[in-house]
Amino acid sequence: MIRVLLVDDHAVVRTGFRLLLQAHPGTRVVGEADSGESAYRRFLELAPDVVVMDLAMPGMGGLEALRRIRAHHPQARVLTLSAHDDPQHAQRALNEGASGFLSKRSAPEELIAAITAIAAGERYLDAALAARLGPTGSAGSPLERLSEREFEVFVRLARGQTVPKIAADLKLSASTIGTHLYNIKQKLGVENQSELTLIAIRHGVIEA
């Protein structure tokens, strides 16, 4: 039985999720919170297996609550939810130590699978988002298509370094790095740096 703490400022959303989770025999909602502050308190009281937390809340938002919980309990497993389904939001949540990210669009269907995966110690990324980032897993990983130099640049980019900084570190010209960046984006089929970071996180190249 997975013990879940629901954090969302919309009571109707919490009700929906609670009913959904109650219908599933493997999960149980042990508590609810409607703000980042109360989420932190409830977490300390209840020590749930998984926290399901909306990122956008008035007052202390979901990200800050996630940060606090992780600061005191690095093992805490938090599934973050957002109305935004763009890679940037996912990246930020994962960077802050979230175990998973779901857009609210996908949440109703994927909530149970995500909670189950996270409770088992895995990461979980919204299926629609994951689809946009290409297939995962070691077999046919897109990262294998990168040259060694490109991989090196990829890792640095994923860590958020800028092109000039990487050029200086690797003693290459900025335009060479730019060419690498172009090739990397082509090979991985990504549009921007956030997606790049997400791929790196999903493939375990960098720690979230």
Next chain:
Amino acid sequence: MKLRTRLNLVLTGLTAVFLLVLAMDELRTTRASIREEIEAANRVAAHLLGRLALSYADQGGTASVEQLLRQLGHVRANNITLIGPDGVVRYRSPPASYKAGREAPAWFAHLLAPSAPRQLFALPDGSQLAIDPESSRAILDAWDELTHLALIALVLLAAVSALAFYLVERALAPFPVIVAGLERLEQGDLTHRLPPLAGAEAHAIGAAFNRMASSVERVVQAEREAREARSRLEERGELARLIEQSLEEERRQIAHELHDEFGQSVTAIRSLALAIGSQAQEPQTREAAALISSEAARLYDAMHGLIPRLTPLAFDTQGLAAALETLTAEWQRRHPRPHLSLLHELPGEPGASVTLAAYRVVQEALVNAVRHAQAGEVAIEVRQVGGHLAVTVRDDGVGLPEDWARPGHFGLRGLAARIERLGGTFSARRATPRGTLIAADIPLAPA
């Protein structure tokens, strides 16, 4: 001294001098003629009387001379005196009866009197006949004539002066009117016009004044209208900017509302539907629950499709570059053709209005490229060059309709106006060899 007074004085003075000169000349002539007359009369009278007296004295003695003289009476222009041997005046000719009792003024007589000497004739018994020239009558005549002339001259002078006065008055009458007109003009009464003025020159001046006033009025009027038009235009621009601002703000709020509130409700509905569906025993209930869930999902998607059209929410958390990346990625996902490419060089974040304008340019260009242009490739470039943000969107489609700038094409026209309000330039034209090139150059708002 006033011009009028001066002119009058000059005219009167000149007339007076002229009359004076005439009078002097008259006086000189009169004096000469009096002298000639008196001298001639004196000479003749003296000669004749002298001889006559001598012959009378020879025949009848002094007594007959005296008798002769008494009979003779007054001789014109001469005074005759008979003086006895003892020096006693025995006879003095009577004064002239002509203009008797009247005399010319002494100074006048003195001025005109000829200096003919007394003529003495000695009679045998020692008596003397003295003949003195007598010019007083002639002088009186001259005086009378002169006073008569002076009277005429005075009348003439008065008449000339009056006429001159009248003419000067008439000639100068328009000047105060012109001065008053100029003062009115100076005080800003540009509608003031002069009445028709008497006299050819004054009339010409008046007409020229009126023409000048008209053209000044026209110029001032034109300037005022231009100024008003300019300020109206500015007001309209300001109004358009405010409307645009509030429109954007409204859109942003609607987008947030849709995103945060309605989205949550749909999520809740779907969760509840799924919960019901998973617990329901009857197939109809499960089916209905599944239907509710899928319809709610469609609602969610439709709503989220609206949001980027309303406002790029990404601005709130990320920059222009990320927003553009999201925008192109979304479009590419929804429309596999044309292929979109995005290149951005944005070292810093431009201001909010520039960011939004650039975003709207790309958005509108994409609408055009995807919906109308049937393009195969669309290249988007957004670069910060110096103090400007250069946005170009090039496609290889069928190009713009010729009349895109005409009313009706609100999207592009609205964009053009918006960019112009930011002080930038906007152009949308057919590219060579084919396709459309939409370009905007926006100055970055001062930091």
